[in-house]
Amino acid sequence: MVVVLASSSDAGGGIGSWDLHTGTEQIRYKSLSSPGHGLVSVGDRFLASSQLRDAATSSGSVFFWSWSKPQVEVKSFPAEPITPLAANHSGTYLVGGGLSGEIYLWEVETGKLLKKWHGHNTAVTCLVFSEDDSLLISGFKNGSVRVWSLLMIFDDVRRREASQIYEYSFSDHTLCVNDVVIGSGGCNAIIVSASDDRTCKVWSLSNGMLQRNIVFPSKIKAIALDPAEHVFYTGSEDGKIFIVALNTTKIATNNHVSYIVDSFSNHSKAVTCLAYSASDNFLISGSEDGIVRVWNASTHNIIRVFKHAKGPITNIIVVRPENDSSNHMSSNLQAASKKKGAQFPPLEKYANSIDGHSDTKTIVSLGDSDRCMDASYLSSHVISSYSKELQNQGSAAASEMEIEKLKSDYQKSVQMVNQWKKMYENLHQFCVKELVDENKK
Amino acid sequence: MAAFDHFGDMYDVALKPRLLNTLITDHLPTVDHPFSNPSELSKVVSLIKTHSLLSEDVTDSFESKQIKAWKSSVTSWVDRVLLLLSSHSPDKRWAGISLLGVTCEECNSDRFQESYTVWFQKLLTSLQSPEDSHLVRVAACASISDLLARLSGFPKFKKDGSASAVKVVQPVLKMLHDDNSEVVWEAAIHVICTLITSFPFSIQRHYDSVESAIAVKLVSGGCSHDMMKKLAHCLAxxxxxxxxxxxxxxxxxxxxxxxxxxxxxxxxxxxxxxxxxxxxxxxxxxxxxxxxxxxxxxxxxxxxxxxxxxxxxxxxxxxxxxxxxxxxxxxxxxxxxxxxxxxxxxxxxxxxxxxxxxxxxxxxxxxxxxxxxxxxxxxxxxxxxxxxxxxxxxxxxxxxxxxxxxxxxxxxxxxxxxCELPEIRIKVYSVAKILLISMGVGMALCLSKEVVDNAIADLSTLEKKNVSMPNGSNTDVSPAALQPASNRKRKHSSTNGSLQENEAGGVLGVQVPKKCRVAPISLRIAALEALEALITVAGSLKSEQWRSKVDSLLIAIAMDSFREGSPSEEINVFQKKDPAATATDLQLAALRALLASFLSASRPPYLSQGLELFRRGKQQTGTKLAEFCAHAMLTLEVLIHPRALPLVDYVPPNNDTFRETQFSYRDEYVSRNKNSQFGFPQAEPPASRENLLTDYLANGDDEMGRLWTENTKETKESSEVATPLPSSADNQERSEMVPETATCADVEMRSVDNETTFKSDHPGESVPCQTSIPTVIDIHSGAATDIEPERIVSDSTLPHNEANNSDLASVSKSPVQTSDTNLVQQFAFKKFGDSVDDEYEPFPEIVDGDPDSDSGSE
Structure with missing residues (x-):
């Protein structure tokens, strides 16, 4: 089951979920209002979202939901309000960006705040992991985009030595970065960033160069990358979704707009978020008017419309919940899944670095315990390996067996001899008797 | 029975009971006769397994007579096996026990469920009897473990099975303690492992004693290496x-x-x-x-x-x-x-x-x-x-x-x-490889220098050899020979590259004497694999320092591996402890790394040599190498003919954009080259096309457009061709222009119609009229950029900028409205002055050619 999840900035609007194929609404997870990029599926195991509370509180909040229950499973309150959240693909780490520009990295399993580092002087607006989870790309409110190597972040020695701890810092955007996506292709991947300065910029990961600058007629709020990276879609403030060709060259000099292949729109209001469902080539857009629209990416027709909230949609994610089958199947499984959700402790507020051993242990799950072990049968192997020995009577074991056999043979022979002896004696006696009897006669 | 009671074929069910009966009568030992030929048993087992004689796998379609026959023969098999099991002679008992184990594995699950308790009892007693010989005990262990393994497959017997399994633990532990034969220990360990995986509850009560039994054996260290491995496995x-x-x-x-x-x-x-x-x-x-x-x-x-x-x-x-x-x-x-x-x-x-x-x-x-x-x-x-x-x-x-x-x-x-020992270095390489693959780009940034330096050191012995050999001169020349070609395209980076090339040579030269002995093949393979992993993960990420070195090294090694019979390697093969790694494996590893280097480079410098190598490798029929080379050719084909197919069939809303997108897709290959760092790997074009391409790149994109439109022109009607393509315009511009051009086209259509009727009389004069608009554009752009005459053919060039655009608009209107083609031509020629004169000669004949064919088709 492919599920579309959408959150809005409405207070109490919750997080709606719809089955993408049938269009039926699933569970509505109870939440406060979620900021943009604050909704993430952690390794398809559970749902996490940062929450905006009233401005009075100084701490932020991040909520976890298990797939099967609308109630918040775990609430955690980081040191400062967190807006963007990102999880690595296996769902072992959760990264959050603070309003102050700090970036926090938690271990999901233990809730430990493993690292906290200063990203920039302005608020972090979006965070995204690279394909191999080794890099983290962050966008900031002042328009800069930074690429971090997590290895570097964890390497205290090198961090002290290095002049800067980021791999790249792109500062070509002049206004707030609204969305950042990274394509596939390992080190050859491209990073596309969208900004309020009405541009999208394409960066090369391999050399950190600006590859392309695309100017739009209005502010760009969201990007979705076509999985084949042929085009990308941008959602703009004027309600249009632009299709931008990635593979073309610039068609005319000094005319950047020519990258834009096409645009389509059915939004009266700004497009706030975009997602691409690779399994059926659907483009899903969320709008400021609180409606989620599913488009056929090739025909640009609207396939489904989900009315979610009154306020703007802030996040759309397409997920395949891990234990969705447990909802309908045995209660046993469901219990297990409940346990699973409760397993994760809340995220810690501060790094626990007083004792140096906070990172000595790592909780991991070793393999899949459900994997059925192939029963290994041994007897036929025993037969084939030992029958030859027996035949040749070569080894000690075989000769031992031979001895046993001889022993029993010997016993048998002894018995036989005894029998014969007895027979002989009987015969002898008989004969003697006969003779004696004859003599007597 | 009947001697001529034939059956269908080898798949006929009737065969199975027959065969089984034959096995029982001819090959199994009987209780009375001595057991002369134990090795026959393995033949029996293999027959039973290949024909699944004990499976009683019947479907409804079979006749009941056949089913019955099979059933009875399996029953007689089991009877015979049980009889053997309780025989007095140890070898027959051994045979019986082992065959019962095979029966547990092979027999029908109904039969197993019916009789496993009986079998278990029999096996348990033979397991417990202390005076038996080792072989019998081993067989008993093996069979009981097989029985339990099979039993664990039936969830409904879980409880029952656990109860039975508990009974096994004590005797097995006793065997571990008392026996002094490693064979028996091994079998006992196997039983314990089966118990742990199949019936964990049975072990729980004896957890500590099992642990101590294994620990004693492990720590005392009196066992063979294999045995130790098994003990360690069991402990884990x-x-x-x-x-x-x-x-x-x-x-x-x-x-x-x-x-x-x-x-x-x-x-x-x-x-x-x-x-x-x-x-x-x-x-x-x-x-x-x-x-x-x-x-x-x-x-x-x-x-x-x-x-x-x-x-x-x-x-x-x-x-x-x-x-x-x-x-x-x-x-x-x-x-x-x-x-x-x-x-x-x-x-x-x-x-x-x-x-x-x-x-x-x-x-x-x-x-x-x-x-x-x-x-x-x-x-x-x-x-x-x-x-x-x-x-x-x-x-x-x-x-x-x-x-x-x-x-x-x-x-x-x-x-x-x-670290210097080859065996350990191999391990280090493999650790590096795993790290690179699992941690990705971030790891590559840290580890690249180390891997490259060490791999070059380990592989450089080959380099040196190459230099001295006449055959290898080919390899040495190649980098230098290739360099100029790429120089023209990417002047900046390739000069860097060539500098590094020299440096690399220098570095290699220094390193060779240090490591004068030839690294063993397995070490070289490990080094190549690590390089492959590095290139795969981060072939182009901040790799300027090592990339060219590694590329040239890899092609050198790959080419060297194709040289026939290098004697030192032959000897190496005999010297080596590990016979698995041969020159062929090295060759395979080298080609794998080479492929990775081709695929990850933005512009692989040795592609042509590499293709040749892969072609040669593919000819070695039936080898792993050929398999891999076929794969490599397939992979590289995409590099040579890049295609970026959209995931979604993109259906454009109107014709103009369609052309534009199509144009874009086609053009992508070149544009990638131009951008060169952007996304997909790029192909090295053949040398003959080099100049052409460089020119395009130098001149910008308009030529490409012309080239493309030239190619697609035939599909269009002449009147359409005449309309200028507003593809360079942005959305607004386009929306403004489209109606305008449309009306132009309409008007022109009419005019063209007029012309065609006219044309039959005066073909020579009418032709220029039809193509008047493209002519103007051609001249215009031809003037702007200086290129070969035959490239100017395209009719619908993309205007440079808006200024030109408006120019064109005015120009294009005039002929349509006036229908005075000569005037237009003159106007055009005057307007664009001197440069037109150069183009003037080739120009008319080309224009003649195309519209003629078009009008012919009309």
């Missing part, structure tokens, strides 16, 4: 029987404590105090009670008594076995999540790797040369083990290694510099 499995987090951790801790004890003895005076302290501090965290020693106190005491008596050799093997047990604990699947003390394990690895047998100044007086010799002889094994442990840690933690990755990188970097 043991926590599974409890299946909780606690017992896993305790087991690991117990093993580590034991390792620590032995290492403390061994490394006395050889290692730095701090690392031992660190390890101890992590091993037993302050304020926590250490767990009881592995296998209970008494047994370890006894064991350590044993070890002190035994030679040091056995102690190493027990450390290495214990470490491999740790590895298995880490890599085996486990029911619940566990708490892996990564830091502790890493310190252990580091602790061992940092001991190189050198004596620190202060401990010189306390150690004899003999002792040092002993240690040094053992160290390679220990180092190998700790690298294996490192691999296991990486595998176990997966993505969660991140907090520790930096320390691993440092460790590997440090160790790589000192």
């Amino acid at each position: 499995l043991l926590p599974k029987s409890k299946g909780d987090e606690e017992s896993w951790s305790v087991m690991l801790q117990k093993i580590l404590i034991l390792i620590n004890d032995q290492l403390n003895l061994k490394f006395e005076g050889l290692e730095e105090e701090y690392i031992r302290k660190e390890f101890n501090g992590l091993l037993i965290l302050p304020g926590k009670q250490p767990p009881p020693p592995l296998g209970g106190y008494a047994s370890t005491k006894e064991a350590s008594d044993n070890t002190t008596k035994r030679s040091k050799q056995s102690r190493t093997s027990s450390v290495s076995t214990l470490m491999s047990s740790c590895c298995m604990l880490l890599t085996n699947a486990y029911q619940v999540k566990v708490n892996v003390p990564v830091r502790l394990l890493l310190v252990l690895v580091e602790r061992i790797l940092m001991v190189n047998g050198a004596l620190p100044e202060m401990s010189l007086p306390f150690m004899t040369a003999r002792q040092q010799e002993n240690i040094c002889s053992e160290l390679p094994v220990l180092h190998t083990c700790s690298l294996e442990l490192l691999t296991a840690i990486i595998k176990a933690t997966g993505s969660q290694l991140l907090p520790h990755a930096a320390s691993i990188v440092r460790l590997i970097t440090k160790y790589f510099k000192t």
Whole structure:
């Protein structure tokens, strides 16, 4: 089951979920209002979202939901309000960006705040992991985009030595970065960033160069990358979704707009978020008017419309919940899944670095315990390996067996001899008797 | 029965009972006659398995007579086997027990469910009978383990099975204790492993005694290497029987404590105090009670008594076995999540790797040369083990290694510099490879230098050989020969490259004498594999420093591997301990790395040579190499003919954009080249096309557009061609222009119609009229950029900018409205002045050609 999840900035609007194929609404997870990029599926195991509370509180909040229950499973309150959240693909780490520009990295399993580092002087607006989870790309409110190597972040020695701890810092955007996506292709991947300065910029990961600058007629709020990276879609403030060709060259000099292949729109209001469902080539857009629209990416027709909230949609994610089958199947499984959700402790507020051993242990799950072990049968192997020995009577074991056999043979022979002896004696006696009897006669 | 009672074919069910009966009568021993030919049994078993004679796998379609026949013959088989089992002669009993095991594995599940209790009893009694010979016991163990393994497949017998399994534990443990034959131990261990995986509850009660039984054997170290491996495996499995987090951790801790004890003895005076302290501090965290020693106190005491008596050799093997047990604990699947003390394990690895047998100044007086010799002889094994442990840690933690990755990188970097033994270097390479693949780009940034330096050092012996050999001169020339070609395109980067080339040569030259002996093939393979992994992960990420070096090295090695029969390698093959790694494997590894280097480069410099190599490799029919080369050709085909197909069939809303997008897709190849760092790998065009391409790139995109429109022109009607394509315009511009051009086209259509009627009379004059608009555009753009005449053909060039656009608009309107083509031509020629004169000669004939054909088709 492919599920579309959408959150809005409405207070109490919750997080709606719809089955993408049938269009039926699933569970509505109870939440406060979620900021943009604050909704993430952690390794398809559970749902996490940062929450905006009233401005009075100084701490932020991040909520976890298990797939099967609308109630918040775990609430955690980081040191400062967190807006963007990102999880690595296996769902072992959760990264959050603070309003102050700090970036926090938690271990999901233990809730430990493993690292906290200063990203920039302005608020972090979006965070995204690279394909191999080794890099983290962050966008900031002042328009800069930074690429971090997590290895570097964890390497205290090198961090002290290095002049800067980021791999790249792109500062070509002049206004707030609204969305950042990274394509596939390992080190050859491209990073596309969208900004309020009405541009999208394409960066090369391999050399950190600006590859392309695309100017739009209005502010760009969201990007979705076509999985084949042929085009990308941008959602703009004027309600249009632009299709931008990635593979073309610039068609005319000094005319950047020519990258834009096409645009389509059915939004009266700004497009706030975009997602691409690779399994059926659907483009899903969320709008400021609180409606989620599913488009056929090739025909640009609207396939489904989900009315979610009154306020703007802030996040759309397409997920395949891990234990969705447990909802309908045995209660046993469901219990297990409940346990699973409760397993994760809340995220810690501060790094626990007083004792140096906070990172000595790592909780991991070793393999899949459900994997059925192939029963290994041994007897036929025993037969084939030992029958030859027996035949040749070569080894000690075989000769031992031979001895046993001889022993029993010997016993048998002894018995036989005894029998014969007895027979002989009987015969002898008989004969003697006969003779004696004859003599007597 | 009937001698001529034929059956269908080898798949006929009727065959099975017949064959089984024959086996029973002819090949199985009988109770009365002596058992002359034990080796026949394996033939029987193989026949039973291939024909699945015992499966009684019947469907409804079979006749009941056949089913009955099969059933009865299987029954008689079982009867015979049971009869043998209770025979007095040990060899027949052995045969009976073993065959019962096979029956458990092979028979129909109904039959198994019916009779497993009886079989189990029979096997249990033979397991318990003390006076039997070893072989019979081994067979009994094997068969009972097979029975239990089969039984575990039936969930409904779980309880019953556990009850039966419990009965097995004691006799098996007794065998481990009392027997002194390794064969029996092995079989007993197998039973225990089956119990742990199939019926964990049965082991739980005897957990401690099983642990101690294994521990004693492990620590005393009196077994063969294979046996030790099996014991270690069993020990690692043991926590599974409890299946909780606690017992896993305790087991690991117990093993580590034991390792620590032995290492403390061994490394006395050889290692730095701090690392031992660190390890101890992590091993037993302050304020926590250490767990009881592995296998209970008494047994370890006894064991350590044993070890002190035994030679040091056995102690190493027990450390290495214990470490491999740790590895298995880490890599085996486990029911619940566990708490892996990564830091502790890493310190252990580091602790061992940092001991190189050198004596620190202060401990010189306390150690004899003999002792040092002993240690040094053992160290390679220990180092190998700790690298294996490192691999296991990486595998176990997966993505969660991140907090520790930096320390691993440092460790590997440090160790790589000192490590010299080929076998250990291979291991280090493999660790590096795993790290690169699992941690991706971030890891490559840290590890690239180390991997490249070491791999070049290990592979450079080949380079040197190459230089001296006449054949190799080819290889040496190639980089230089290729360089100029690429120079033209990417002047900046390729000059860099050539500089590095020279540097690389210099570096190699320096390094060769240092490592004068030829690295063994397996080491070279490992180095190539590590390079391949590096290139795969980060072939173009900040790789300027090493990329060109590695590329030229790889092509050199690959070409060298195709040279026939290099004698030194032939000898090497015989010298080597490991017969698996041959020159062929090296060749394969070299080609794999080469393919990776082609695919990850933005512009692979040696593509043509590489293609040739792959072609040659593909001809070696039936080898792995040919298989791989076929794959490589397929992969490279995409590089040569790049295609970027959209995932979604993109249907454009109107014709103009369609053309534009199509244009874009076609053009992508070139544009990628131009951008060169952008996304997909790019092909190296053949040398003949080089100039052409460079020109395009230098001149910008308009020429490309013209080229494309030229190609697609034939599909369009002439009147359409005449309309200028507003493809360069942005959306607004386009929306303004489209109606305008449309009306133009309409008007022109009419005019063209007029012209065509006219044309029949005056063909020579009418032709220019039709193409008047394109003519103007052509001249215009031709003037702007200086290119070969035949490239100007395209009719609908894309205007440069808006200024030109408006120019064109005015120009294009005038002919339509006036229909005075001569005027337009003159106007155009006047307007664009001198440059037009140059183009004037070739120009008319081209224009003549195309519209003629078009109008002919109309």
